[in-house]
Amino acid sequence: MSSLYVVPSLQIEGRHNLQSSSKPISTLRTEFNSPIELQQLHSLFVKTATPLSILPLSRVASVCALTPFFTYAQQIFQQLDRSEIFMWNCCLRDFAESDSPFDAILLFYQLRSHNICPDSFTCSFVLKACVQLLDLSHGRIIHGFIEKLGLQLNLVLQNVIVHLYASCGEISDAILLFDKMPQRDVVTWNTMITQLLKRGDTDSAYNFFVQMPERNVRSWTAMVSGFAQCGKPKEAIDLFTKMEEVGLKPNEVTVVAVLAACADLGALDLGSRIHEYSKKTGFYKNIQICNTLIDMYIKCGCLQAAHDVFESMKERTIVSWSTMIQGLAIYGKAEEALELFSKMIQTGMKPNGVTFISLLNACTHMGLVNEGHAFFTSMTKDYGVIPSIEHYGCMVDLLSRGGLLQEAHEFIKCMPIKPNAAIWGALLGGCKLHKNVEMAEIAMRQLQDLNILNDGYYVVLANIYSEAKQWENAAKLRKLMRNKGLKKTLGxxxxxxxxxxxxxxxxxxxxxxxxxxxxxxxxxxxxxxxxxxxxxxxxxxxxxxxxxxxxxxxxxxxxxxxxxxxxxxxxxxxxxxxxxxxxxxxxxxxxxxxxxxxxxxxxxxxxxxxxxxxxxxxxxxxxx
Incomplete structure (x- = not known):
């Protein structure tokens, strides 16, 4: 130990003086948080003839890693004849999984500058940091270094590299690497499927899925979730049925995905069966599953069942409350929705933007114009929620349905956000309800200026003309639809x-x-x-x-x-x-x-x- 530089006892402002502490050394050995404190402790070890081997070496690495004391840590490892790269790898792993993953990249370069040869673990931890940061630039450098070291046959490293390229948007490079891999495992396939699904490419993801030599629950779940999230609930449910047929049990993520698909498709029987399965497996304690169950029952026409799930929850999130409020709103139970909101506020739960969309929808569905106005004002004044385009759309819909078309038009003109098609569409819908041709034409001109090719808007205006017996205008609009290649959506x-x-x-x-x-x-x-x-x-x-x-x-x-x-x-x-x-x-x-x-x-x-x-x-x- 004589070759190591030891700092004498120091009293540092704002820091604990380890040498003057009355605590036993066995306790002090873990209480250093900086290189200076480490040196103080080291000095104490020398004075008390305490063996240096009781130091937690991974902690030595972490406090010295990105400091001028890097070589000091090296000397400690060499003195104790411990594997230096193992200690730095422990530090790299912690950095890669921390809130500052770039520290892992910095440490990697520091290792190289001190001629410390990395191994496969070193590379995997740094690559994971690159994935966390979506840092393809440094990732490519590490990839090249892996090739130089001859580690390209390491399957774990190859999987992380594929993950890196795919998650950074270079899906073609990821596929190229995938095709060149001499061996693959289920992780490789799952990575490609997951990344393709994140891009919304369900067809390519499914092609990979059917080619898999072996599938696990994660493979099936990824595909079921992907179909559900990409607006293909029927395909999600069909695949889930096949998953059950091969004898695999769904996990909590699978359950959430299938329930979401049931909600979109109105598949009440399957949704109810999944509910029972969740109770038997203990998944029912999962708040996300309960929230999805509430949504599923609401969308399947079982408001009471949704309410029963809501009432049974021991813990609720803002999603639980907002979903239930929205459910009451779309069932025409505005009074109950507003009452539930009051109960939510009493529990101390703070509403968010989604909550106010639910409240405004409740007011819209029952024509509660004054109450809607009050909520719209309150969301910013009392709760600090800045209105989004969806909130403005709710207000235009509320006013338009209530027959206040001129007020709705003025509201749109005063919006701090540029109105989109949904805003003008809401006004157009109100014009149909109240048979106002002039205002409908104003709304339609704005929609045409936005170059919105939505057949529904043209059909609504054509219907307004027809109701007003303006057959010629209706015919012209339908001809315009044909010229634009628009067809009426079949009911x-x-x-x-x-x-x-x-x-x-x-x-x-x-x-x-x-x-x-x-x-x-x-x-x-x-x-x-x-x-x-x-x-x-x-x-x-x-x-x-x-x-x-x-x-x-x-x-x-x-x-x-x-x-x-x-x-x-x-x-x-x-x-x-x-x-x-x-x-x-x-x-x-x-x-x-x-x-x-x-x-x-x-x-x-x-x-x-x-x-x-x-x-x-x-x-x-x-x-x-």
Whole structure:
């Protein structure tokens, strides 16, 4: 030890003087936080003849690593005849996993400057730091160094390199490296699949998936999650079913992904089964799973089940509260939504931007204009939440639906954010509800200036013209749509019977039970008219004979889905229908009457909200 430089006892301002401490050396040996304190301790070891070997050498490395005392640490390692690279690797690993991963890169260069030869572990830790930082520049240098050292056959290193290139956006280089690898393991394949899915390339990811010689739960989960997140819920559920068939048990991440897919697809039976599985496995304690369950039940038309999950949670996050508030909002239960918000505030939970979108939606769905105004003001004034474009959109929608079209227009003009298509679309939707042609044309001009090629906006304006009997303008707009290559989105509705989803489009006669469906509708129609139902042919915005309009009206997709559900489910069972467009006024009136005739609850999820028909009325109170 005589070759080591030892600093005498020092009293350093703001620091503990290790030599003057009354603590035993066995305790002091771990309490140094700087090279100076280490030298103080070293001095004490010399004076007390304490062996240097009791020092925690990984700590010696970490306190000296990026300082002028680097060689001092080297001397300690050499004196004790310990593997120097092992100590620095421990330090590199800690740096790579810390909040400052760049320190690992700095230490690597310091090792090289002192001619310390790195090994495979050294390279893997530095590469992981590069991945954390998405630092491809230094990553390429390390990659080259690995080739120079002859470590290119190390599978762990090759996997990290592929991960680095793919996560830094160089997916073609990652694929090239993948193809050249002499051997691969499940980690290699999973890395490629995960990175492709992050780019939204589900087709390429699935091609890798089917080629895998061996798959683990992570492989299946990555693919299921990828499909769910990329708007392919049917594919996600189909793949999950295959995963179960091969005997693999889903983990918590899988469960979240499948529940999200069930929510998007309205697959209540599978969602409920996953709920039971979560209870049996203990996953039910996972807050994210509970939050996804709430969302799933809401979107599948089971508000009470969602509320039961919410109430059963021992701990809730802002996501839990916001999701439940949004659920109450889209079911037309604005008062309950606002009451739940008050309870949330009482618990000390601070609302975020999503919470206020839920609150504003609640006000929109029930026409609570004053309350909506108050929340919009409160979000910044009381909670420091800066309104986003979504919040402004909610306000325009609230005002427009409430018939305050001029006020909505002025609100848009005063926005500090440039209005987007959703803003003008909300105003256009309000113009349709309140049959205002002039304001609709203003909104449409703005949408055209934004070069928005959304068929829905053109269809809405064409319908506004048709309702105003401006057939020529409606025809011109439809011709413009054809010239732009725009086609009206086909309306469809689906209903699930015994776990099988049945889809219907307007006028659909392709279903095997179509003839029976039409016959049952005719029978229902007799009872409906006895209860005062009169077909609202004004929703058929085509210039045709009244009789033809009625025939067209009676073949709307939600009516066909409903009749099919009535025919194929037990009496009293709730029927849940999912529709891609807004439910029309006539279908809304029809379903109210039918719910009373058949004594059933009928739940319809359309593009904007839920309608719960029961005993001849709807939860939306005819405001939608």
């Amino acid at each position: 469809w509705s689906s209903v699930t019977v015994k776990g099988v989803v049945h889809e219907f489009v307007a006028g659909d006669d392709s279903h095997p039970q179509s003839e029976d469906i039409f016959k049952m509708w005719d029978k229902l129609l007799v009872h409906m008219k006895l209860r005062g139902y009169v077909p609202n042919t004004s929703v058929i915005l085509l210039d045709m004979e009244e009789e033809e309009k009625e025939k067209f009206l009676f073949r709307h997709s939600e009516k066909l889905a409903l009749v099919f559900g009535l025919m194929n489910t037990p009496p009293g069972e709730t029927i849940r229908i999912f529709k891609n467009l807004r439910v029309c006024e006539d279908c809304h009136a029809s379903l109210k009457v039918i719910s009373e005739i058949v004594n059933r609850e009928i739940i319809v999820r359309d593009r904007n909200r839920f309608h719960c028909f029961k005993d001849g009325s709807c939860s939306c109170r005819d405001y939608w």
